[in-house]
Amino acid sequence: MPELPEVETIKRQLEKKMLDKKIVNIQINNKTVIKEPDTESFKNGIVGETVTEVIRRAKLLIIKFKEDKFLIIHLRISGWLLYGKKEEKSRVSFELSDGNFLNYMDQRMLGELKLRRDYKDLKFIKSLGPEPFDISLEEFAKILKAKKTKIKPLLMDQTVIAGMGNIYAQEALFAAQIDPTNTANNLNQTQVANLYKAMLLVLNEGIKYKGSSVDIYRNLEGDKGGMEKRLKVYGRENKPCVVCKEPIKKTLIGGRGTCFCPNCQK
DNA sequence: AATGGGACCTGCGCGC
DNA sequence: TGCGCGCAGGTCCCAT
Structure with missing residues (x-):
């Protein structure tokens, strides 16, 4: 969606x-x-x-x-x-x-x-976590520290942070150079700070370019978004990483397809 | 607490 | 061409 x-x-x-x-x-x-x-x-x-x-x-x-x-x-x-x-x-x-x-x-x-x-x-609505733009780095760090789940499904968990789904979670992890299979509470302070910044970056970019039209999604005017052309990992399996040129890999995490760069994301 | 599977739906692309 | 299968931006519910 x-x-x-x-x-x-x-x-x-x-x-x-x-x-x-x-x-x-x-x-x-x-x-x-x-x-x-x-x-x-x-x-x-x-x-x-x-x-x-x-x-x-x-x-x-x-x-x-x-x-x-x-x-x-x-x-x-x-x-x-x-x-x-x-x-x-x-x-x-x-x-x-x-x-x-x-x-x-x-x-x-x-x-x-x-x-x-x-x-x-x-x-x-009552079950929802905070909006990404309303949460501080300190609160974000506190949440991650308390969770032993993999970071990628955690970002998609609406009761933790509300708004990200399978596209932007993957993009945020790539931007932060974090392997999506990392356990949330194992991320170090730098990684947490990078992920926090990356999350806000990709969401703001998505809004700026009026969303991603990967499939049939169109905006209110019937137009495609401009963000899908800017996606760096989502839907790019086997294509070269925009940073290191290594092929993007796809794996299943929590039942959801997940693309990442095995070279850049640690 | 965390994870896995199935359910809800339709339609597309792929391999045979 | 036709058919079966897997897969798709989300969420809920149940079981282990």
Whole structure:
């Protein structure tokens, strides 16, 4: 899915397109993506509402209509949003008062839409760790010291730090020159500091270039991100390392494909 | 506490 | 060409 930089990109675009817009109708093509409440209540609860705020928390998008009314969107793996004309392939289309549509696209239909009176009380939200941009080096170091898990799955653990996924965790570890199979509490002080900086660097770069479009992900305008061309290890198995030219290797860590440079990452 | 497997879904590319 | 398999940016749930 869209990880923090992709979701942040969409969030900023939604602010421009959706603030003060009224939703006048909703077409639901696939009920399975609507998790709460039932589809009729979902539709009736939103039609006639005006968007007052757009929020991102971790990889979640939250559209606020008024006090006690929030649309919570989790794009999971293949979800994305497309603004403009009505799309045939959309799972849900929100018709706006300006004649445009906000289309919820999701090939695999693993994403989730919820309409709730609050979002902060969601079990998933309550379980989230801090945003990467809100955590200090000292706090980061403290967390790593307390964990015996491998560093790569740890970076992807939303209850530890919220927002990174399988792309940016790999990129951060490459930028910090750390082997993804290292145990978190075995990293030395320099490595921890490098990883902290690297994490912020790759996430900021991802936001700057409007995300990575490795597969079908597109931003709100239907455009691909610019970050996938800048990825140094993700999806680059057997290609030369951008630093040392040795071939990038791919391995499985915690069930997830992981690319790294065996020469640069120690 | 940490790890592994399967589940949820669809669709793509690959080897045979 | 056709088919089966593995794999895909996420998360949850269960078992060990």
